[in-house]
Amino acid sequence: MEMDRASQKWDLAMEDISLSIQWSGPMSVSLLVISVIVVLRNWNWWWYVPRLQQGQAPLPPGDMGWPVIGHIIHFLRAFKSPDPDSFIGNMAKRWGRLPLYTTHLFGQPTVLATTAESIKQVCMDGEVFKSGWPKSTRTILGRKSFAVLEGYEHRRLRRLTSQGLQGQQALKKYIPNIEENCKAKLESWAKEAQFEVVPKLQEFTFEVISLIFMSYAGGPVAQQLLHDFEFMVHGLRAMAIDIPGFAYHRSLKARKKVLKAIQGILDERRMNNIIKHNDVLDTLLEAKDEDGVHLTDEEIIDTILVFLIAGHQSSTFSIAWVMIFIQKRPEVLRACREEQLRIRKTKSPEEHLTYADFRSMTYLNAVIDETMRIVNVTPFAFRRVSKTVEIDGFTVPQGWFVETWFRAAHLDESVYPEPYKFKPERWQAFKPRAGEFIPFGLGNRSCIGNELAKMEMSIFLHHAILNYRWEPVNPHSPTKYLPHPQPTDGYLVNFSHI
Ligand code: HEM
Numbered sequence: 473m474e475m476d477r478a479s480q481k482w483d484l485a486m487e488d489i490s491l492s493i494q495w496s497g498p499m500s501v502s503l504l505v506i507s508v509i510v511v512l513r514n515w516n517w518w519w520y521v522p523r524l525q526q527g528q529a530p531l532p533p534g535d536m537g538w539p540v541i542g543h544i545i546h547f548l549r550a551f552k553s554p555d556p557d558s559f560i561g562n563m564a565k566r567w568g569r570l571p572l573y574t575t576h577l578f579g580q581p582t583v584l585a586t587t588a589e590s591i592k593q594v595c596m597d598g599e600v601f602k603s604g605w606p607k608s609t610r611t612i613l614g615r616k617s618f619a620v621l622e623g624y625e626h627r628r629l630r631r632l633t634s635q636g637l638q639g640q641q642a643l644k645k646y647i648p649n650i651e652e653n654c655k656a657k658l659e660s661w662a663k664e665a666q667f668e669v670v671p672k673l674q675e676f677t678f679e680v681i682s683l684i685f686m687s688y689a690g691g692p693v694a695q696q697l698l699h700d701f702e703f704m705v706h707g708l709r710a711m712a713i714d715i716p717g718f719a720y721h722r723s724l725k726a727r728k729k730v731l732k733a734i735q736g737i738l739d740e741r742r743m744n745n746i747i748k749h750n751d752v753l754d755t756l757l758e759a760k761d762e763d764g765v766h767l768t769d770e771e772i773i774d775t776i777l778v779f780l781i782a783g784h785q786s787s788t789f790s791i792a793w794v795m796i797f798i799q800k801r802p803e804v805l806r807a808c809r810e811e812q813l814r815i816r817k818t819k820s821p822e823e824h825l826t827y828a829d830f831r832s833m834t835y836l837n838a839v840i841d842e843t844m845r846i847v848n849v850t851p852f853a854f855r856r857v858s859k860t861v862e863i864d865g866f867t868v869p870q871g872w873f874v875e876t877w878f879r880a881a882h883l884d885e886s887v888y889p890e891p892y893k894f895k896p897e898r899w900q901a902f903k904p905r906a907g908e909f910i911p912f913g914l915g916n917r918s919c920i921g922n923e924l925a926k927m928e929m930s931i932f933l934h935h936a937i938l939n940y941r942w943e944p945v946n947p948h949s950p951t952k953y954l955p956h957p958q959p960t961d962g963y964l965v966n967f968s969h970i
Contacts, residue, residue, distance in 0.1 A: 515539040520581040522860075522869050532583055532866040533567040534574030542576025551953045556851070560586055560880050571864045578606055580873040585863070586880040588887065588907030591914070593863050594876050595853075595907075598916035600861050604854035604873050608712030608720065612704060612727055614774035619782070619917075626916075629775055632759045632767075634920050636684075636752040643927055644827040645750065649683050651824050654932045658940060661967055666945065668962030669795060673788040674702070680928055681783035685776055686737055687749040697733050700726040705781060709955045734773050752779070779921070786849045787925050789956045791932055792963055793847045794840060797894045799942060804839060804896060811835045812934050830930050838899035840929055844911035846894060847957050851879040853913055878910055942967045 516536035524530070537543035550559035563573045563584075571590035575582050585591045594601050603620050605613065610620045618629040636642050657676050661667060678698050682688045707723020714721050741749075741757060748754060756772045767775075798805040815829050855874040860867060868874065883891040887908050888898065912919035919925070942965040949961040 512538055516542060516576050516581065520576070520872075524867060529862045529865050529867045531869070532572035532574045533570065534563065534584075535566075536574065536576040536581065540579065542579070542582075544577055547577055548954075554950065556953045557879065557883060560584070560877060572866050572868070577873075577875070580606075581869075581871075582873045582875055583857075583866075583868050584875050584877050586877045587884070588881045588905065588910075590864055591876045591878065591881055591910065592907030594855055594874050595910075595914035595917070597861075600857060600859050601855035601874060602858050603917065604856035606712075606854075608710075609708050611712075612707050612723055613778055613781070614770070616768075616771045616774040617778040618775060619778050628761060629767075629771070630916075630920060632756060633752060633775060633779070636755050637921055637924050639923075640827045643923060646684055646924070647827065647830075647927070647931065648824045650680055650928055650931050651935070653679055653683070654935055658935055662940060662969055665968065666964070666966050668964050669792050669942075670788065670958055670962040673791055674698075674784065676932070677784035677787045677791075677928070678780070680787075681780055683751070684924070685752045685779055685783075686734075687751045687753070688737060693733070697730065700729040700733070701780060704730055705785065708781070730777065731773055734776055735769065738769060738772060752776075782919075783921050783924075785956065787928055789847070789849045789958055790840070790844055790925070791929050792958065793849075794843045794929065794933060795936070795942065796944075796959070796963060797843055798839060798937075799944065801894065804894075805937070808836055808839060808933070808937050812938050815934070816938060825931060825934065827927075830927050833930050833934070835896070836930055836933060837926070838896040840926065840933075841899055841909070841911075842894055842896045845882045845888065845909065846892065848879040848882055848911070849956055850911065850913070851953075851957075852877045853917070876913075878913070881908060881910065884908075939970055940967060941970050 516539060519539075520536065521531065535543065537546070546562070547559055550556050550562075555561075560573075563575075564570070567573065571585065571587040573584045573586065575584055585594050602622055603626075605620055610617075613619055616625075618626050618633075621629065654676065657672070661672060675698065678701070679694065682694065682697070688694060703726035704723050707720045707726075710719035710723065712720050714724060737753070738757075741753065745757075753772070753776065756767055756775060760766055798808060811833060815825070815832065819825075852875045855876065857868055857870055857872050857874060860870040862868070882888070885891045887904070907914065910918075912922040912925075944959075945964040945966060946959075946961050949959040949964075951957055952960050
């Protein structure tokens with residue numbers, strides 16, 4: 473009897489336990505899952521955020537996403553959608569429109585500077601905000617590329633190269649070459665009748681920059697150089713996986729071929745050093761510093777390389793977008809044509825444009841500025857913080873990265889009403905304040921080729937607008953924003969003489 477009662481009690485107790493396991497099992501699993509999520513969601517804050525001193529300004533509001541990947545998925549989702557500005561837009565919805573936000577991008581704790589004022593403060597302080605390209609990009613650009621150099625070395629190379637790129641004296645000598653090249657290209661395109669504009673422009677801008685830097689353009693060797701070069705450039709934005717089959721690996725291989733080709737040009741120059749080419753390579757070969765020391769081959773080659781990269785991609789997409797916008801707005805195209813006709817009428821058909829002609833194209837200049845404002849070929853730039861600083865009442869910690877979000881400044885509706893509308897006329901009565909219009913950046917790392925880029929664009933558009941017409945085959949082709957904003961069909965057009 474006693475035994476029966478005992479075994480009954482035992483059975484009842486076991487039933488209670490198994491019942492409570494049935495109830496609490498899912499709850500404890502849920503609790504575990506929630507705890508893991510909470511830990512992971514806060515991991516980056518715990519790991520990266522420094523303990524701030526009493527009285528020190530707070531960090532900019534924001535969200536650092538998940539460990540390792542941070543917010544990169546949100547970034548990619550926005551930039552692969554038709555609305556890249558939703559990335560900053562979502563932050564503004566959550567924390568209000570602020571000059572700075574905290575995030576985690578490209579594997580780094582990052583502050584985004586999103587207003588003219590905060591961008592200006594970052595770009596103008598080269599002592600605190602150093603070049604911030606990711607390591608994989610630096611490897612492709614090269615150790616001596618001045619996009620990654622700092623201090624004296626950076627200033628020295630900038631000074632040397634700017635002699636050949638800025639001001640009327642330097643630029644006017646390139647006009648005949650650019651003009652002849654662009655007339656020949658346009659003529660050959662008209663024979664093809666239908667083609668994608670973007671790759672054609674890549675070829676044109678690459679030849680222009682190769683001509684200016686190395687007096688080198690056209691022919692099968694140049695074609696091969698461009699081919700290898702394009703492979704190399706793909707790696708700049710690819711994941712840094714150096715394994716056969718991956719873009720980054722192909723890019724490093726292509727880089728070796730490009731270096732060999734440029735070294736060949738350099739060696740040839742040294743062997744025939746009596747002939748002067750009057751290009752930037754001659755300047756670099758002759759240049760000496762205060763102690764009479766010449767540049768090394770590595771310095772010269774990495775300098776040429778960064779210019780070939782920076783000097784053709786951005787110009788390509790900027791010209792393509794001007795063509796797209798003016799084709800869609802007949803009254804703007806008409807006004808451009810009238811202005812260019814006034815200039816052409818003062819010359820014989822074969823006569824070259826002058827630097828003064830280029831400076832007198834005020835309407836075309838407004839069209840180009842408006843295009844660059846909306847399109848944002850360079851949507852942001854990277855900096856690394858060398859010393860903790862305060863901006864606009866927020867702490868920006870040492871060792872973090874800052875992205876200056878030019879795109880947000882250019883599409884700020886308090887500065888540019890109806891910011892997404894293409895309105896060249898807005899430039900007639902508008903003078904931007906520092907930081908409000910910065911398609912070429914600002915400060916010690918601003919674009920050194922800005923004047924050349926504008927001149928090249930104006931010369932090309934002068935001839936295209938006066939002599940040719942084009943119509944998109946797919947007028948509603950969507951835009952892709954990575955790696956650069958462009959129509960997905962490469963701007964496929966029917967192209968002919970007027
Ligand atoms: C429409 C065309 C162009 C645009 C929109 C553009 C835009 C920019 C921007 C925004 C920067 C600053 C990046 C930063 O702050 O880190 C920059 C830097 C630079 N650009 Fe351009 N660029 C263009 C054409 C050119 C051309 C034609 C050349 C060469 C002749 C060139 C050479 C450079 C170089 C070498 C730098 C790095 C400067 C330094 O680190 O000191 N760019 N460009």
